[in-house]
Amino acid sequence: MTGTIGGRVPLVDGPQKVTGRAQYAGDLQRPGMLHAKIVRSTEAHARILSIDFSAAREVPGVAALLSGERYPRTFGVLPITQDETLLAVGKVRYRGEGVAAVAATTVEAAERAARLVKVEYEPLPEYDDPRDSTGGVTVKIHDESPGSTNLQKEVRQEFGPVDEAFHSAAHTVEVSGTFQGVTHAALEPHAVIAEYGPDGRLTVWASTQVPHYLHRALARVFDLPAHRVRVIKPEVGGGFGGKGDPMPHELVAAALSLETRRPVKLVLSREEVFYLNHGRHPTRNKVRLAAGADGTLTGLEVEALIDGGASSSFGTVTTYYNGVLSVGPYRIPAFRYHGQRVYTNHPPSGAMRAHGSVNTRYSLEVAMDILAERLGMDPTELRLRNFLPPNTTTLNEFRITSNSVRECLLAARERSGWAKKFRSLPLGQGIGVGCGFFISGSNSPIHFTPKFPQSTVHLKVDVDGGVTVHSGAADIGQGSQTVLAQVVAEVLGVPIERIHVSEVDTDTSPVDLGSYSSRVTFMMGNAAERAARSLLEQLKKAASDLTGLPAPSFVPAGDALSAPGHPEATIDFLTAVHKAMEHSGALQSSGSYESPPLGGSFKGAKAGTSPAYSFSAYVAQVDVDLDTGRIGVGKVWAAFDCGTPLNPLLVEGQIEGSIHMGLGQLLGEELRYRKTRLMNPSLLDYKTVSATEMPEVECLLVGKADPEGPFGAKEAGEGPLPPILPAVANAVYDAIGIRFTDLPLTPDRVWRALRDAEKAGGLRKPRPPEAHAR
Amino acid sequence: MKLRVNSLEYDLAVLPHRLLVDLLREDLGLTGTKRGCDDGSCGACTVLVDGKPRHSCLTLGRLVEGKEITTIEGVASGDGLHALQRAFVEKGALQCGFCTPGMVLTALPLLERVSLSEEEVREALAGNFCRCTGYTKIVEAVLSAAKARGRAP
Numbered sequence: 001m002t003g004t005i006g007g008r009v010p011l012v013d014g015p016q017k018v019t020g021r022a023q024y025a026g027d028l029q030r031p032g033m034l035h036a037k038i039v040r041s042t043e044a045h046a047r048i049l050s051i052d053f054s055a056a057r058e059v060p061g062v063a064a065l066l067s068g069e070r071y072p073r074t075f076g077v078l079p080i081t082q083d084e085t086l087l088a089v090g091k092v093r094y095r096g097e098g099v100a101a102v103a104a105t106t107v108e109a110a111e112r113a114a115r116l117v118k119v120e121y122e123p124l125p126e127y128d129d130p131r132d133s134t135g136g137v138t139v140k141i142h143d144e145s146p147g148s149t150n151l152q153k154e155v156r157q158e159f160g161p162v163d164e165a166f167h168s169a170a171h172t173v174e175v176s177g178t179f180q181g182v183t184h185a186a187l188e189p190h191a192v193i194a195e196y197g198p199d200g201r202l203t204v205w206a207s208t209q210v211p212h213y214l215h216r217a218l219a220r221v222f223d224l225p226a227h228r229v230r231v232i233k234p235e236v237g238g239g240f241g242g243k244g245d246p247m248p249h250e251l252v253a254a255a256l257s258l259e260t261r262r263p264v265k266l267v268l269s270r271e272e273v274f275y276l277n278h279g280r281h282p283t284r285n286k287v288r289l290a291a292g293a294d295g296t297l298t299g300l301e302v303e304a305l306i307d308g309g310a311s312s313s314f315g316t317v318t319t320y321y322n323g324v325l326s327v328g329p330y331r332i333p334a335f336r337y338h339g340q341r342v343y344t345n346h347p348p349s350g351a352m353r354a355h356g357s358v359n360t361r362y363s364l365e366v367a368m369d370i371l372a373e374r375l376g377m378d379p380t381e382l383r384l385r386n387f388l389p390p391n392t393t394t395l396n397e398f399r400i401t402s403n404s405v406r407e408c409l410l411a412a413r414e415r416s417g418w419a420k421k422f423r424s425l426p427l428g429q430g431i432g433v434g435c436g437f438f439i440s441g442s443n444s445p446i447h448f449t450p451k452f453p454q455s456t457v458h459l460k461v462d463v464d465g466g467v468t469v470h471s472g473a474a475d476i477g478q479g480s481q482t483v484l485a486q487v488v489a490e491v492l493g494v495p496i497e498r499i500h501v502s503e504v505d506t507d508t509s510p511v512d513l514g515s516y517s518s519r520v521t522f523m524m525g526n527a528a529e530r531a532a533r534s535l536l537e538q539l540k541k542a543a544s545d546l547t548g549l550p551a552p553s554f555v556p557a558g559d560a561l562s563a564p565g566h567p568e569a570t571i572d573f574l575t576a577v578h579k580a581m582e583h584s585g586a587l588q589s590s591g592s593y594e595s596p597p598l599g600g601s602f603k604g605a606k607a608g609t610s611p612a613y614s615f616s617a618y619v620a621q622v623d624v625d626l627d628t629g630r631i632g633v634g635k636v637w638a639a640f641d642c643g644t645p646l647n648p649l650l651v652e653g654q655i656e657g658s659i660h661m662g663l664g665q666l667l668g669e670e671l672r673y674r675k676t677r678l679m680n681p682s683l684l685d686y687k688t689v690s691a692t693e694m695p696e697v698e699c700l701l702v703g704k705a706d707p708e709g710p711f712g713a714k715e716a717g718e719g720p721l722p723p724i725l726p727a728v729a730n731a732v733y734d735a736i737g738i739r740f741t742d743l744p745l746t747p748d749r750v751w752r753a754l755r756d757a758e759k760a761g762g763l764r765k766p767r768p769p770e771a772h773a774r
Numbered sequence: 775m776k777l778r779v780n781s782l783e784y785d786l787a788v789l790p791h792r793l794l795v796d797l798l799r800e801d802l803g804l805t806g807t808k809r810g811c812d813d814g815s816c817g818a819c820t821v822l823v824d825g826k827p828r829h830s831c832l833t834l835g836r837l838v839e840g841k842e843i844t845t846i847e848g849v850a851s852g853d854g855l856h857a858l859q860r861a862f863v864e865k866g867a868l869q870c871g872f873c874t875p876g877m878v879l880t881a882l883p884l885l886e887r888v889s890l891s892e893e894e895v896r897e898a899l900a901g902n903f904c905r906c907t908g909y910t911k912i913v914e915a916v917l918s919a920a921k922a923r924g925r926a927p
Contacts, residue, residue: 010866011868017874020875184905187808187873188810189809238870238906270813271812479869659908660907683810683811683903684811688903691904694908
């Protein structure tokens with residue numbers, strides 16, 4: 001063992017990135033490359049009457065002009081909802097949707113030509129409020145919606161005696177929340193180069209989290225056999241779900257290359273990235289809790305109306321997740337869910353970090369806080385009373401294995417000095433708690449056919465002793481390449497410098513489904529561990545051949561294989577490698593991961609199943625400016641159970657980044673619409689949390705090894721996000737006695753609430769639990 | 775016009791509307807300078823002009839004639855990383871790496887100050903957008919590099 005597992009190992013590609021040498025899709029050039037620009041719709045819902053290319057065609061340098069009819073085949077990330085086209089066909093469904101595209105010799109020529117394309121529209125009724133999309137719809141956004149609705153997906157689930165639970169409850173709490181749309185805002189704008197070569201192969205370099213799904217979409221839309229499509233993923237400048245679908249512009253670049261037989265580059269402007277969106281869904285939800293007199297939860301009811309925007313994307317999953325990801329970390333004996341995701345004429349919503357779970361989690365954790373207050377209980381005590389234990393099954397048949405949520409809450413409570421602070425800080429200051437759980441990868445692969453493992457890793461050892469790792473897992477900055485190198489180095493007992501991780505190239509990388517649903521460490525990590533163990537067996541056999549000792553006698557350590565009790569028989573790694581490849585000239589291995597069969601047999605039973613779940617408990621301390629309404633978050637104690645952290649440096653980075661993004665949604669980020677018109681498509685007007693506003697974060701990694709995770713690890717990419725929003729909101733309540741259920745908590749909204757509270761009889765802190773009658 | 779970039783002299787024909795960011799990325803192939811926003815709000819395109827951080831996406835190429843430009847490619851000396859770059863890698867101050875060039879170049883002049891507090895670092899980096907790290911480890915890296923020079927507590 002080399003000790004890389006569990007160490008604070010810096011990113012293996014860090015030196016490349018910090019010197020500017022790392023190559024992102026937008027940095028690449030190809031000989032004879034053309035540049036593309038997309039003409040985007042100025043209407044939100046309209047029939048396309050005509051597209052006039054005559055003026056655009058006259059611009060010097062224009063090589064191709066394209067409209068949607070040329071390649072009308074649909075695609076989409078989920079096989080059941082392939083409802084996107086590379087450019088609009090027949091009608092547009094959101095303002096900013098691609099209508100036409102130009103390829104030209106320079107960016108300037110492409111832009112000039114794009115401006116000269118004349119599109120004539122016939123406006124159709126626009127739908128901006130999801131409540132208007134559930135019935136009485138006169139012109140449907142997609143014909144597939146049932147009746148006179150714009151419904152994309154409806155889920156109804158019921159487990160256990162829900163009505164009885166609410167009838168006989170000692171306490172019920174109801175929280176209705178509204179949530180604005182937010183977007184990933186990864187710093188790298190999406191970029192792609194497509195090149196259709198004379199060999200009849202289409203090669204695409206794209207900033208994507210899902211090279212495999214992009215590969216499938218390209219083959220489908222252009223009717224090419226998959227082996228004639230090659231997808232290469234260079235460095236990706238952040239994703240967070242925003243690069244998690246095959247995206248229309250990626251297919252546009254490919255189409256233009258097919259038309260011109262030349263490489264075509266397309267880089268989105270920041271404004272275009274905002275219109276591409278696929279961010280977190282604007283949502284209205286209602287959470288009802290039923291509890292006994294001692295605070296034991298007896299029932300949970302969740303309703304959600306979800307604004308899907310103009311296409312499906314991951315929406316079917318989103319609709320399930322808004323419900324099913326609320327069955328933990330608390331024991332829920334009865335559960336009912338009704339979720340509806342409707343199309344509107346907003347840019348598409350999709351998967352964004354902690355997909356589908358954030359908004360319900362917020363309302364649920366606020367409801368827990370209210371329930372605790374009703375009961376006269378400390379909210380941490382209420383949560384401790386209701387936590388799921390490890391090794392259990394939820395009522396909707398999620399298999400829970402390792403679970404340190406109790407340890408998380410105890411650690412955050414202790415480190416934050418909760419007992420001295422709760423309800424005891426001066427007016428304007430407060431402390432609050434929020435918990436959560438999340439999947440370590442969706443148990444069901446998105447594509448079922450042909451059947452293949454969710455992740456496969458190939459190892460190839462060269463005669464120089466370097467180990468090259470081929471994986472289709474997409475490193476988007478989270479550090480999956482580093483984790484791959486750590487796992488392989490650990491198993492082989494070699495320094496991490498020996499390990500070279502290749503970029504994703506579908507010609508050489510085995511399939512990994514991609515970076516979404518926090519699946520990579522768990523699934524790719526397991527595949528890598530298996531590949532390395534298989535390689536190790538070959539090296540032990542070589543050591544055995546060299547020494548005459550049985551192969552199982554050897555253990556890897558310190559760049560060598562040694563046999564305990566036989567110091568003379570130590571074989572260094574390179575010698576073992578040379579022996580192993582003596583007759584074949586090659587030393588290779590593969591490993592793969594398939595998730596175990598999980599979940600019930602009811603409709604939708606697989607949604608939310610995962611081989612392992614992360615758990616979390618956050619405490620946040622805030623300072624509310626009573627004059628301006630500005631919420632300052634001073635410190636966050638973030639206790640997280642990701643099993644055994646393979647690399648605490650990277651886990652902390654995920655937690656800190658999640659807190660940044662979650663605070664953004666809570667405090668100010670918002671895709672602001674006036675009807676269907678997006679008002680703030682720029683980083684100047686889309687207000688994220690800056691370096692000066694970011695709180696101090698103390699990460700408490702208290703998990704225990706997961707039985708099935710690689711070296712005991714679980715996810716840490718998305719689960720760290722949801723708890724921060726309710727932890728801060730509950731702290732705000734502790735500070736000023738005001739509950740907020742509509743986001744974001746911008747200073748003007750808080751200021752108005754403060755003034756209203758003063759008018760209504762004075763602003764005061766809530767009373768401490770002891771002051772309540774039990 | 776003549777231009778000095780990373781201590782090398784270039785003699786170039788530059789159109790009046792050519793932005794410095796495009797000049798660096800397209801004409802000189804120095805793609806370490808990134809484009810993230812198009813309007814000066816993200817700081818990814820930051821380079822040093824005569825030692826001062828400047829948004830290259832808001833600077834016309836012609837305006838830097840005769841000045842000394844430092845891009846991320848010119849920060850490391852020889853084979854080794856600059857101490858600030860090393861601190862970024864070791865402290866986990868980068869994830870996707872897209873903001874990193876701009877962050878490093880914004881932070882670099884801070885190391886010249888006589889003393890440097892956490893607040894000053896946060897203030898100086900407030901115009902540089904990072905979506906991955908929550909800034910925590912970036913601030914830590916800058917302070918640790920400053921501390922190594924005896925400039926921070």
